[in-house]
Amino acid sequence: MNIQVFKVADVPIEWEEHFVGKEIDPRTQSFLTWESLESVRRNKVGLKGPMATPIGKGHRSLNLTLRKELNLYANVRPCYSLPGYKTKYDGVDLITIRENTEGEYSGLEHQVVRGVVESLKIITRQASLRVAEYAFHYAKTHGRQRVSAIHKANIMQKTDGLFLKCCREVAEKYPDVVYEEVVIDNCCMMLVKNPSLFDVLVMPNLYGDIISDLCAGLIGGLGLTPSCNIGEGGIALAEAVHGSAPDIAGKNLANPTALLLSAVTMLRHLDLHDKADRIQDAVLKTIAEGKYRTGDLGGKSTTTEFTNAICDHL
Amino acid sequence: MNIQVFKVADVPIEWEEHFVGKEIDPRTQSFLTWESLESVRRNKVGLKGPMATPIGKGHRSLNLTLRKELNLYANVRPCYSLPGYKTKYDGVDLITIRENTEGEYSGLEHQVVRGVVESLKIITRQASLRVAEYAFHYAKTHGRQRVSAIHKANIMQKTDGLFLKCCREVAEKYPDVVYEEVVIDNCCMMLVKNPSLFDVLVMPNLYGDIISDLCAGLIGGLGLTPSCNIGEGGIALAEAVHGSAPDIAGKNLANPTALLLSAVTMLRHLDLHDKADRIQDAVLKTIAEGKYRTGDLGGKSTTTEFTNAICDHL
C-alpha cells in the first residue's frame, strides 16, 4: 500500500520486492537473502521496511548485515518538526550523519578472564574522513551553515581524537561551513534545551545511534523520521528505523510516515526532486490536517485510510 | 560564601579546605594534591567545587583522578524539576546511577596500525554487581518503584550483556522493585518524549555520562543538578558537575545551586536530614520566588545576593 503512493505520484520506478528469508542464508550469515543484497547492489537504491531480527543463534542482525555487506558508510537522519503535529519543540531542523561501519559496532568482544570482558571500539582514518567528507558535502549542497562533530575525545583521546582530527582536515576544505566540536554529553543537554543550536551533526557510530533517537524524540518519535544509508559507489538504501511493531503487524494499523519520508530521501538521491517534493508535501499535509492519523499519533485511522488521505493530497 | 549557608543553617561540620595544586603532584599524577585525597579518605565525606583540568601533559583529569584514587564506584545524580523554574518539562523526578570506574573510561587505547586506533571498554562482574546493588538499595531505601538498566547489549553482547546479567542477579533480591532493561537509544527517545516513564536508572559509565546530562537538560541544565560519588568504605564525595566557567570566575556571578544541592546529598549521607531539608528548602524557595536569580537562570543577581536570599529563607 506504500507502492500505491508511488503509483499515484507517477514515480517512474520499477520495484523489485525482496523478503526476509525463512532460513539463515549462509552467504549473508543472516535471514537476509543474498539476492536482496544483489538487488540493491545492481539498482544502487533500495527502500527497506522495518525488520525485526528473528531470535536465534549463529546469525547477525539484519540491519548490521546490510550495513556491512553493502558498505553503507554514512547513515543520514533528517529530523524536522512536522507542521501541525505538536510536541514540546517547535521548528526542529537537524541532520544527524552517523558513521555506520565501525566504532563500538566492531563486533570485537572477548572475555579477558572470568568476570572481565572487553569490547573494542575501532576508529579508522579512512572511515572517519569518508563520513566527514559526506557531512560537509551534504551541508554545502543542502544550504546548511554548520557542521558539529560530536565526540568524547576528553576521555577517548585516541579514538575520538582521530575522528576529530579527520573532521578538522575536511573542515579546512569547506571554509564556508562553520565547524565546531561538541562533547556528546553536553550535546545531549543542549539538544533538549535548545535544538536550534545545531544544524548538521556528524559523529561515530554509537553516538549517532543515540543522538538520532534523541532527535527523533524531539519531534514525536522514530515513526516520523526518515533515514537513508549511503554506500560506496553511490548506493542509497532508505529505511524506516523504527521497530517492526509485531503487536500490530498485519492489523493495518502501522504508520507509514517514516517509510514514506525515507522513500523521499531515496527519490532525492535519484534526482527525482519534483516527485520527492510531491510525496513529502502530501504526507506533511495529511499529518497537519490531522483528520487521518494512525494510533501512534493519537488518531484512530487505519494504514489504508491514512495512505488514501495522502494519495488524495497528491 | 557557600560556607555561609552552612553556618546560618547551623550545620555541625568542621571544614577542611583543599585547593587544586599549582604543580602536578607525582603521587596523584594530577594537579590534585595527595593531601586533598587523604582528607576525603579520613573524613569519608567531601564537597568538591567545579574543577577545570589545567591544560598540560603528563597528568590526568582531576575528576578521573578522584574517581580512581578514591574508588568512587557509583555516581548518583538526582534530577528533579525546580518549582517555579519553568522548562519544557514538568514534574521530572529521575535518579541516574552511573558506574563510575570502568567501561569506556578504562584509559586503554592504542594504535593498531597507522590510521587504525582502538579503545577498550571494560566491564567487570564485580563493578557491575556493586553499582547494581547500590541502585536497588537506593531504590528500596528511597521509596522508589522501578530500576531501569540502560544498555546496548544488542550490539555489545558480551560487555553490556555482562552488565545486564549482574543487574538481573541483583534484581532477584529486590522483588518489590520493578526491574526493566532499556536500550540506550530508545531510552533517550523516551526521556525527551516523557521522562515520567522512568524512575531510577542504572548504567555503565559512558551511558551515565550521557543520560545524566540529558536529564539535567530537561530541568534547566547542570547548574541545577546535584551529584554525589559513592566510594568503598562509605565515602561520599558530593560535587557540582558543571564546568568551572572561567569566563565568570571571580566575578561573583556563578550560580551555587548545583553545589548547594550536592552538599544536601552529602548531609543526607551523614544522616543530617533535618539540615539537608532546611538547606534544600531554602534553595528551592529562593529559586521559586524568582526575585534573586543568577545570570544563567535569566536573572541579574550576584552570587552574594542569591546566597543571602537563601540564608534569609533558612
Ligand SMILES: CC(C)[C@H](C(=O)O)[C@@H](O)C(=O)O
Ligand atoms: C537495531 C539496532 C541494531 C540499530 C543500531 O543500533 O544501529 C538501531 O538502533 C538503529 O539505529 O538502526
Ligand SMILES: CC(C)[C@H](C(=O)O)[C@@H](O)C(=O)O
Ligand atoms: C569532565 C569529564 C571527564 C566528565 C566525565 O566524562 O565523566 C564529566 O562529563 C562528568 O560527567 O563528570
